[in-house]
Amino acid sequence: MKPPPFSYHDPSNVGEVISLLGSLENPKLLAGGQSLMPMLNMRYVMPDHVIDLNKVEGLSYIKEDGGTISIGGMTRQRDLEYSDVMKAKCPLMHDALLQVGHRQTRNRGTIGGSLSHLDPAAELPAVCAAHDAVVIVQGPNGEREIPFSEFPLGYMTPATEMDELLTGVKIPAWAEGHGYAFVEFSRRHGDFAITSAAALLEVGSDGGITRASLTVGGVGAAPVRMNDIEQALIGQSGDEERFRELCEACREIDALGDVYASSEYRQHLATVLSRRALVKAYDRATGKA
Amino acid sequence: MGETRKISLSVNGKTYEEEVEVRFTLADFLRQQLGLTGTHLGCEHGVCGACTILLNGRSARSCLMLAVQADGQEITTIEGIAPSEEEMHPLQEAFRDNHGLQCGFCTPGMLTTLIEFLGDNPDPTEQEVREAISGNLCRCTGYQGIVAAALDAAQRLREAKGV
Numbered sequence A: 001m002k003p004p005p006f007s008y009h010d011p012s013n014v015g016e017v018i019s020l021l022g023s024l025e026n027p028k029l030l031a032g033g034q035s036l037m038p039m040l041n042m043r044y045v046m047p048d049h050v051i052d053l054n055k056v057e058g059l060s061y062i063k064e065d066g067g068t069i070s071i072g073g074m075t076r077q078r079d080l081e082y083s084d085v086m087k088a089k090c091p092l093m094h095d096a097l098l099q100v101g102h103r104q105t106r107n108r109g110t111i112g113g114s115l116s117h118l119d120p121a122a123e124l125p126a127v128c129a130a131h132d133a134v135v136i137v138q139g140p141n142g143e144r145e146i147p148f149s150e151f152p153l154g155y156m157t158p159a160t161e162m163d164e165l166l167t168g169v170k171i172p173a174w175a176e177g178h179g180y181a182f183v184e185f186s187r188r189h190g191d192f193a194i195t196s197a198a199a200l201l202e203v204g205s206d207g208g209i210t211r212a213s214l215t216v217g218g219v220g221a222a223p224v225r226m227n228d229i230e231q232a233l234i235g236q237s238g239d240e241e242r243f244r245e246l247c248e249a250c251r252e253i254d255a256l257g258d259v260y261a262s263s264e265y266r267q268h269l270a271t272v273l274s275r276r277a278l279v280k281a282y283d284r285a286t287g288k289a
Numbered sequence B: 001m002g003e004t005r006k007i008s009l010s011v012n013g014k015t016y017e018e019e020v021e022v023r024f025t026l027a028d029f030l031r032q033q034l035g036l037t038g039t040h041l042g043c044e045h046g047v048c049g050a051c052t053i054l055l056n057g058r059s060a061r062s063c064l065m066l067a068v069q070a071d072g073q074e075i076t077t078i079e080g081i082a083p084s085e086e087e088m089h090p091l092q093e094a095f096r097d098n099h100g101l102q103c104g105f106c107t108p109g110m111l112t113t114l115i116e117f118l119g120d121n122p123d124p125t126e127q128e129v130r131e132a133i134s135g136n137l138c139r140c141t142g143y144q145g146i147v148a149a150a151l152d153a154a155q156r157l158r159e160a161k162g163v
């Protein structure tokens, strides 16, 4: 198992990347390599040109401006995991990152690579769906902003065009003290989730929920936002029985079945994990956890 | 031979200038071109952790990096962790004393992973150690001896630092 022969390019700025993408036949971008290198080693992909993004300047940053967190496409998962800004402003991502692969893979893997690879069970796309993130891509015609809800076009297919690259993500932060939880089921720690659930809650001083986001991952090509449950949660207090009733709607999700888990099993996991995520998020919002 | 490039990198404190095929993984480069066969290859697709090295002090899978990407970087392999020819690293001693290895295939990856982990977390719980080595497969020990060795090494390292 070795990568097939290719030409190697290591541009130093985004402009060069875009002109290489536009001029080379059958190119492939290389970010952290934690998904692409296995595919090269197994020769699932055979690019004629590998364009390495690791030396491109200005793509690795975590910035906070007003209520928005901006993250560069080449920011390593490890840097996000250890970032105080992320822990304070987007704790859901911190929760999720601890379940993305292993320390060694997070040291190399990037947020842009994870979103572009778009594995149906990946945690970071689910976090972006939960937060209504905006993906920034750049191509020959300049920059485009794509709401995350429109980013996955299908199974492992992002809306990025062939001559574009993902340069960043913008995440609107939730109110200070909001509740959050990322829970997943996998066979072993660090494996891709079979199914996951991400919850965000804002709770008023009377204990009533004022804002809710619930996302289920691993059930289809892209993370699914449970809009009906989100609406029904407004005004609810943290009654676990009520959460349980509402989450029953997850049994209706059009879930995929494969060798790892049947569609019914994924629906069941979605139901249970959604409830757990809501309970944990509510407890965190109200200072109980 | 396909396209090649000249790279310059430091491995275990020694500088190497080498011409390398661009499609060569860092693991193959270390083993075949530099003869440092302590870095083991189990799966060559990122799952087993046997090939873990330290890249500028951070653990990484050398089967998932190209050798050209190591240009200008500092690599530490298992051959470079002991302080001298005569002395072992406290982690190596702890592995020996706690039956942390049997065949030894997974050991280089376990040690490099744990060196970084214990640097970040000098006083870990057993659960934290288990999570830290979750990306390293061992087919022999059942992990118990490895976890014991890691906890023992953590203590030795703390004592050596006088904490």
Ligand SMILES: Cc1cc2nc3c(=O)[nH]c(=O)nc-3n(C[C@@H](O)[C@H](O)[C@H](O)COP(=O)(O)OP(=O)(O)OC[C@H]3O[C@@H](n4cnc5c(N)ncnc54)[C@H](O)[C@@H]3O)c2cc1C
Binding pocket: A028, A029, A030, A031, A032, A033, A034, A035, A036, A037, A053, A073, A074, A099, A100, A101, A102, A105, A106, A108, A109, A110, A111, A112, A113, A114, A116, A117, A119, A121, A122, A123, A124, A160, A164, A165, A166, A167, A190, A191, A192, A193, B045, B046, B047, B135
């Ligand atoms: C053992 C192991 C366990 C793992 N477990 C998990 C897990 O539990 N959850 C999880 O989510 N992931 C997991 N992963 C994969 C994760 O580590 C990768 O980081 C991620 O999927 C890809 O990110 P990368 O930066 O490594 O991208 P690469 O592998 O370099 O690239 C992936 C794809 O994205 C494209 N791409 C990369 N960057 C850009 C860009 N800026 N613009 C456009 N296209 C781009 C590449 O061309 C390629 O097609 C695991 C990997 C391993 C080896």
Ligand code: FES
Binding pocket: B040, B041, B042, B043, B044, B045, B046, B047, B048, B049, B050, B051, B052, B061, B062, B063, B064
């Ligand atoms: S050989 Fe690199 S992870 Fe298995």
Ligand code: FES
Binding pocket: B100, B101, B102, B103, B104, B105, B106, B107, B137, B138, B139, B140, B141
């Ligand atoms: S000691 Fe044999 S694989 Fe771990």
